[in-house]
Amino acid sequence: MQAVDTPFGARKPVAGISAEPSSGPFSLTDEAAYRAWRETKLAAHPTDPTALAVDIVDPLAPSRAELAAVATAVARADMCLYRFVDAPTDESHARRAVSALAAACGLGRFEKHRSAGPDGLVAIEVAADAHRSGFIPYSTRPIGWHTDGYYAYEGPSRAIRAMVLHCVRPAADGGVNALFDHEIAYIRLRDRDPALVEALMRPDAMSIPPSVEEDGSVRDWAVGPVFEVDPATGGLLMRYTARKRHIVWADDATTRAAVTALEEICATDPLVFRLRLDAGQGVVCNNVLHDRTGFGDDAHSTRLLYRLRSYDRLFASPGLADAPGVRALP
Numbered sequence: 520m521q522a523v524d525t526p527f528g529a530r531k532p533v534a535g536i537s538a539e540p541s542s543g544p545f546s547l548t549d550e551a552a553y554r555a556w557r558e559t560k561l562a563a564h565p566t567d568p569t570a571l572a573v574d575i576v577d578p579l580a581p582s583r584a585e586l587a588a589v590a591t592a593v594a595r596a597d598m599c600l601y602r603f604v605d606a607p608t609d610e611s612h613a614r615r616a617v618s619a620l621a622a623a624c625g626l627g628r629f630e631k632h633r634s635a636g637p638d639g640l641v642a643i644e645v646a647a648d649a650h651r652s653g654f655i656p657y658s659t660r661p662i663g664w665h666t667d668g669y670y671a672y673e674g675p676s677r678a679i680r681a682m683v684l685h686c687v688r689p690a691a692d693g694g695v696n697a698l699f700d701h702e703i704a705y706i707r708l709r710d711r712d713p714a715l716v717e718a719l720m721r722p723d724a725m726s727i728p729p730s731v732e733e734d735g736s737v738r739d740w741a742v743g744p745v746f747e748v749d750p751a752t753g754g755l756l757m758r759y760t761a762r763k764r765h766i767v768w769a770d771d772a773t774t775r776a777a778v779t780a781l782e783e784i785c786a787t788d789p790l791v792f793r794l795r796l797d798a799g800q801g802v803v804c805n806n807v808l809h810d811r812t813g814f815g816d817d818a819h820s821t822r823l824l825y826r827l828r829s830y831d832r833l834f835a836s837p838g839l840a841d842a843p844g845v846r847a848l849p
């Protein structure tokens with residue numbers, strides 16, 4: 520790959536190693552494997568998000584049956600919508616509950632985020648402090664479609680594979696999340712034209728220019744693919760943002776068509792789930808596509824969500840949950 524000039528400066532070249540595997544459902548040359556995986560996936564994926572809901576009585580000690588239900592939901596749609604039956608209302612209890620559930624689902628390695636506490640959790644709330652103000656997650660503004668950690672790329676082994684988003688307090692108004700299984704997005708794109716997927720699996724498909732972080736440090740260019748296969752689990756990883764500024768797509772017609780198609784799919788697909796998390800509810804997922812509408816706080820309700828990002832894929836370790844119907848990883 521040639522280094523090219525952009526409005527942000529010279530893009531750093533990357534090694535020209537294709538992210539596309541030679542076999543399996545995410546290989547463009549293994550149509551039989553893709554067809555088999557696709558049929559299984561579409562048959563298992565629910566059309567109603569209530570099918571992915573699981574009640575957890577004691578989040579500090581989820582039962583085997585509860586974990587099996589979570590694992591089954593994740594196997595179907597890469598996400599589970601959970602509800603703590605006796606939702607902790609104090610923040611330290613809520614933090615412990617989210618940490619315990621994450622651990623029970625196999626998440627143990629967490630992103631060292633500059634705004635995270637020692638438990639890895641980041642409070643997503645309107646913040647006026649110097650570190651967080653000016654960053655959209657800590658405002659009332661909407662957030663477009665993305666997967667977490669898209670702005671970094673250090674190879675698939677450092678991808679954000681899973682994420683938990685837990686609501687302690689909803690906003691007075693708004694703050695609706697949309698969730699979309701990234702494996703379904705992959706299917707939609709490949710069904711339109713495999714060339715779209717091929718473009719997004721190139722190692723220079725999506726580049727994020729250097730930026731100044733919350734702690735004042737400067738993040739270097741992040742150049743990598745949108746889709747790639749996780750070498751550790753065989754699962755599909757996705758790195759994406761719908762933002763228009765501060766992003767450089769590969770400069771070719773197929774990539775541009777793929778980006779446009781992905782925007783259309785996220786805007787219209789019937790398997791996009793929109794929901795407003797209430798107090799004590801959350802989503803645990805394999806870093807699926809998601810967005811957020813803007814919201815309004817008032818004196819009685821200030822929105823507080825906890826977010827946990829992990830380098831581990833949910834239930835990737837054997838024996839975590841004995842879930843009937845849990846799909847073997849491709």
Ligand SMILES: [Fe+2]
Pocket residue numbers: 665666667809
């Ligand atoms: Fe996010």
